[in-house]
Amino acid sequence: MKADFITTKLDYVLGWARKFSLFQYPFVTACCGMEYMSAACAHFDIDRFGAGLTRFSPRQADLLLVVGTVTQKLAPVLRKIYDQMTEPKWVIAVGACAVSGGIYNNYAVVQGIDKIIPVDVYIPGCPPRPEAILDALIKLQKKIQNQPQAWKWREKLKK
Amino acid sequence: MGEKLKRRTKRESLLLNMGPSHPAMHGTIRIMLELDGERVLNSEVEIGYLHRGFEKTCENKTYLQVLPYTDRLNYVSPLINNTGYVMTVEKMLGLEIPERAQYIRTIMCEISRICDHLTCLAAMAMETGAFTVFLYMIKAREFLWDVVEQTTGARMTTSYIRIGGVKSDFPKNYKELIKKAVDETRKVLKDCHGLLTKNKIFLNRTKGVAVVSKEDAISYGFTGPCLRATGVYYDVRKAHPYLIYDQLDFEIPLGENGDNYDRYYVRMLEMEQSLRIIEQAVEKMPRGAIEVENIGEILEPYQAIKSARNKKPSQKIKLSPNLEGTEKEKYPHILTSDKRYIIPPKEDTYTTITGLISHFKFFMKGHGIHPPKGEAYFSVEGANGELGFYIVSDGTDKPYRLHLRAPCFHIMSALEKMIQGGYVADIIPTFGSINMIGGELDR
C-alpha cells in the first residue's frame, strides 16, 4: 500500500520534470517550418513552456517534431531517426502534410507519418498558426503528466 | 618529427555525410563530402527529398485549383509565385487588369520579397553564430505578415492573387498599417547593419569565401541576387518590366566579387529598395472603392433575398465579414471586367439568375477558364532569381503541361564547385547565402 502511494507521488514529480524540460528535435522539411520558426522566436515564444532548446541530435532529444511534408524518398531517414531516439520519446505531427499527406495525393508523398512512426499529437492546418503549435505542446504536456512513468524497479517488484 | 610520421602513415580521405536532416534550417538536402582533415576535396549534392509531384498534380486540376499549389512552391515568398502563375495564364487569355489591382499586386510582391530576404539572412546569420539578428529579423517579418494577414486573411499561403486581379481590396486603414510595417523593418535593417556589416568575425567568415566569377555564374544559369553579386546587371523587373515597375523609381544594387559577403550585402540593399517601391506605390495608387464614403440604406441578408424575389435589390447588402472583398462595388477596381474568367460577386450569385449561371458555369466540371491552344512562358523576378512558368494548353480547362523554372535549381547545381577547396565550416554560410528553398528546388 505504502509503495503505491510513494510511486504515485514519484510518478507525479517525474512527469512534472519531464513535461517542463522537453528537448525538441525539429525535423523541418517544408512550409510549416516557417510557422515553426515564428513559434520559436520572440513573438510567440515557445521557450516559456520549457521546450525552447533545440537539440539537433536524436540521442539528446525526446520530442520529435515532424514539420512539413514527408516524401517517399525521405521516409527511411525519418524511420532511422525515430529508431535512434532513446526512450521516453514523443512525436508531434505538425501540419496537414505530416498528418495525412495534405493536399498532395500522388506518387511521391507519404499519406501521413503515422504509417511509419507512432504519433502522439496531431496539429491540423496548412500551415497551422503558431498558437496552434503552442496549444499542441500544452496538450502533450498534459499527456506526459498523466501517462505512467516506467520504473525499472516497479517491474521487478511485480515479479 | 612530423616529416617522418607523414612519410610512414597512409593518408586517406574521410567520407562525411551531411544528411537530409541537419541543423541548417533550410530544407532537406544531402551533401556527401570527401574530406582531408577539414578541407573539402570533392562533394556530391543529392536533392529530391521534397519532390511532391507538383507538375504532375497540376495536369489533373483546373486552372483555379492549381493556385494553392503554387503558394507552396517558394513558401517564404508565396505571393510572388502566385503572381508568376497568374500572369502566365493572363498572357494566354489576353486579359486587361485594372490599375489599382496592379498596384496592389506590386505592393504584395515587394512585401513577399522582403520577407524572403529577411528569412534568408536571418538563417544565415544564425548559423554563423549571430542569434540576435535572427530574432530581430523574424520580428520584422511578423509586422509584414500582419499586413498580409489583414489584407488576405492568411499569414503565409494566401492564394490571394487571382486570374483577373486580386481577391479583395486593402482594409480601410492600410496606409497606417503599411507605414508601421515599413518603419519597423527600417529600424531592424539599421540594427542588423550595425551588427553584421562591419563585424570582423562575420567578415572573416564570409569575405572571400565561395567566390563565383561572372562567366561561371552565367554558365551555371544564375539569376537574381546571386548573379547580381558577381556584377552582372540583370533583373527581370528592369529587363522585361511587368505590372507597374516601369513607372516606379528604384535601383538595382550590384556586387563585385561574388562571394558570400556580396550575396549578403546585395540582399540588404535590395530590401531597402523594396521599401522604397512600397512607399511610392502606396502614394501613387489610384482611388478605389474603400476610399468612398458609405451612404445609403444597408439591407440585412434575409431582407435582400426576400426583396430579390420581386426585383433586384438596388441598396447595398450587409455581407458577413468573411465575404469581404466580394462586394460588388469593389469589383471594377480589383478585377477585370471580362466576366468569363472571374467569379461573380456574392450579391449577384445569391440574388440574380445571371449571377447564378455565371457562378455555375465557372465551377462546373468541363467549364471554367479555357485558354486557347498553345504554349506560353512568362517570368517574374522572384526573390531568388527569374521564376518562370511554362504552360502548354490544349484548349480544355486543365493545363496540359505546367513547368516551373526554379531559380535555386540552377544555383544549387553550382554548389559542388563553390565548396570545393574550402573548409567544412565554410559550407554553412555558403549554403545559407544561396537561399535554397526546398519546395522550389524539388517542386
Add this chain to the structure above:
Amino acid sequence: MEGKAKEMKQSSAVKLLKEKFPADILEYSTPFGDETLLIRKENIIKILKFLKETPELEYSLLLDITCVDYIGQEPRFELIYHVYSFRLNHRLRIKTKISEKNPFIESSTCLWKNANWLEREVFDMFGIKFKNHPDLRRILMYDEFEGHPLRKDYPLKKRQPRLPGAE
C-alpha cells in the same frame, strides 16, 4: 493573335539562323508573342553553339530545358530549350521532337554547365537519354523507382513505397 504574329518583326537571331541552317529549321511560330523555332534533332548542338558563340547574338544564359509528352502523336516527346541573350535582351525558344523508339539526343553540357542537372531531371521524369552526358542518373526520385513519373501513361497515384507500409 494570328494577325499579331504576322506583324511581329523577326529577331536578328531567327534571321541569322534561317540563313545559316535553312534545312534544319522546320517551323517558326510566335505563340502569344514568344519566338519559337522547331529544329531537327540531329544538328541541335551545332545550332545552340551558333547561338551561344556568335558575337552579335551571344545567347549565353540557358534558362531551362524541359519536355512535353504528346502521347498518341508520333514523335511522342518534344524537348524545349529556353535561351536568353543579355546583349539583345531577347528570349528564344528552341524545340525538337524525339520519338519514343529512339529516345536519344546529344547533351549540351559542353556549352552550359547547368545543362548537367537539367538533363538529369528530364531523364528522371521522362526517360530521354542524353549522349555524352557525364553522369546521367536520377535526381529527384530515388534509385529504386521504376518508370518515369511525368509521362502521361504513368498513373498519378501509383506509389512505390520505399518502406513497407508507407502507402
